[in-house]
Amino acid sequence: MNNYPHEYESSLQQPQRFWLQQARRLHWFNEPSEILSQRDDGTADWFVDGELNMAFCALDYHVDNGRGEQTALIYDSPVTQTKERYSYRELRDQVAQFAGLLKKYHVKKGDRVVIYMPMIPQAAIAMLACARLGAVHSVVFGGFAPHELAVRIEDAEPKLVITASCGVEVNKVLPYKPFVDKAIELAEVKPRHVVVWQREMCEAELQAPRDVDWQQALAEVTPAECATMKSTDPLYILYTSGTTGKPKGVVRDTGGYATALRYSMNVVYGIQPGQVMFTASDVGWVVGHSYIVYGPLLAGATTVLYEGKPVRTPDAGAFWRVCAEYGVNVLFSAPTAFRAIKKEDPEARELKHFDLSKLERIYMAGERLDPPTLEWTQEVTGKPVYDHWWQTESGWPICANPVGIAEYPIKPGSSTLPVPGYDIRILAPDSSELDANEQGAVAIKLPLPPGCLTTIWRNPERFAAGYLREFKGYYSSGDGGYKDDDGYVFIMGRTDDVINVAGHRLSTGEMEEILAMDSAVAECAVIGVSDDLKGQVPVGLVIVKDGVTVDAQELSARLVQRVRDEIGAVACLRQIHVVPRLPKTRSGKILRRLLRQLADGDTQVSIPSTIDDPSCVDELKEQLQR
Ligand code: COA
Ligand code: AMP
Secondary structure (H helix, E strand, O other): OEOHHHHHHHHHHOHHHHHHHHHOOOOOOEOOOOOEEEOOOOOEEEOOOOEEOHHHHHHHHHHHHHHOOOEEEEEEEOOOOEEEEEEHHHHHHHHHHHHHHHHHOOOOOOOEEEEEOOOOHHHHHHHHHHHHHOOEEEEOOOOOOHHHHHHHHHHHOOOEEEEEOEEEEOOEEEEOHHHHHHHHHHOOOOOOEEEEEOEOOEOOOOOOOOEEEHHHHHOOOOOOOOOOEEOOOOOEEEEEOOOOOOOEEEEEOOHHHHHHHHHHHHHOOOOOOOOEEEEOOOOOOHHHHHHHHHHHHHOOOEEEEEOOOOOOOOOOOHHHHHHHHHOOOEEEEOHHHHHHHHHHOOOOOHHHHOOOOOOOEEEEOOOOOOHHHHHHHHHHHOOOEEEOEOOOOOOOOOEEOOOOOEOOOOOOOOOOEEOOOOOEEEEOOOOOEOOOOOOEEEEEEOOOOOOOOOEEOOOHHHHHHHHHOOOOOEEEEEEEEEEOOOOOEEEEEEOOOEEEEOOEEEEHHHHHHHHHOOOOEEEEEEEEEEEOOOEEEEEEEEEEOOOOOOOHHHHHHHHHHHHHHHOOHHHOOOEEEEOOOOOEEOOOOEOHHHHHHHHHOOOOOOOOOOEOOOOHHHHHHHHHHO
């Protein structure tokens, strides 16, 4: 079987026909007749006159078509010793009931709702309830600090915030509610209500009338119906790190996204209705939105929502245990998770206790899948391991091994081929196309296929400036890479100041802004340095102001704490070097690439000819590698 060349060509040559066919796999209240509406800037709106509801397609449709008793969601929480199953009918009913609660508290179509939740089923219920009402959800990852939450609240202006009393990280209980209270205090825009799911290990204090107890309030409401949404109505805003301190609110539409996810479940993941997908990520990230919540449910599959880690909950056999216990067909996580397992259990002894016969394939994304991790995972599981490349902006895979329609060999280091719909080009700075094996900017010829971001929330200028201006007629991905002679795509890393720490996307620019606020800091740089476990970790370099005397260790500790307080534990900035100078160009730009090379201990450091003072290189090298 190799339908890929034909399918890929038709997706680019006849996009309207191709995507209408895919859209027809969903239940539309009104099927679209206008498929692709090109905007002046080359981007597109998909299915503009189509009408549907995401939650209906994900739940009600299946209940109405014989899947009501099938398990839709499995909750497995080693950190609380809990296991639960929700059938499609139960999940639909709970979502409708909770949508009724939101409605009672005045949430309506188009309103924004911020969700700040740990990995519990109520997070998915909250998202789906918003979708049911047509409210736009914005999920904020639980590892972010109040300041980050406040920034998102200010930008999204939610009518309501949904949270839980706490999260549980391995063996620590982390109260969430005080973070929400603090964020609301910091934000200039105040939500009217905060709905709190109380967890028994740490009940939150509620302040009436603003705070609402989810469990208590639920008893007094009636279920809400699905709103009819235009295909182009936003389903959610998901904030992601850019190069500055202000995160970007990626806006996702409804019909294009549903169509793309439904398609990807077949072509990329080869999942059939009734099969089980275990995506070990978090609902706070795009991977969680697309392949813990919406994708598997749209496909009539079963999704596993896992509140735990790959290791330490309780050991490196955790993923294998979940796969065996629920007959998982497809496992998806970040390479860092498998590196963590490998580090604790290099011989994969834990794996031998479990029957993985149902497991067909393993997927990794979120950061480059390094060949040793690919090979190890393949070897110990005996399963094919697929790297695939995508971004918060795309919402679904851009490059993947199209297992649902073809069989292509795996090449370590490559995320294989462009997924149908994505016209990937490797460009030089002057926008000319590069030949095979030449490295350049990875760009996507416009229009983007359905499912990708439609704009940046209330900031079309940032959308244009960030993605559309660098290469006219293309979307710039921010990643560099190349295609080989067979057209396989190799993504080599970001070309901007975004870093990936344990599969979490973070902005070094934002960390620099925080360090620069300290009264002792004259100048600073934050770079992403290679790390065996997390892929990259941030490292800070600071120059102290003239005339200020500080203890370097004290300053470092203060700055580390400051970043943790402002961004959150997830930032993982643990190392700060106090340095006398930073390498700069003659025009004063800090040479971050050079710093990265020095910190990584590259044997072939290329010192740019534009450097102002080459004499600082040796002293920095010594300090960074110490
Ligand atoms: N809520 C609150 N805090 C959180 C959190 C959450 N949802 N997730 C992480 N944190 C905290 C952790 O407790 C830790 O805090 P600490 O510094 O006080 O110990 C910090 O953020 C860093 O967490 P993490 O990056 O998870 O590091 P770790 O050392 O605890 O675990 C891995 C390392 C590799 C096991 C872990 O990062 C992992 O499982 N990664 C998978 C990646 C992933 O799911 N990526 C999503 C994209 S696919
Ligand atoms: P995020 O928006 O958090 O999903 O992060 C997207 C970024 O992660 C991309 O721009 C890449 O830099 C990186 N990334 C994700 N998946 C891969 C992959 N398979 N290979 C290389 N880099 C990846």
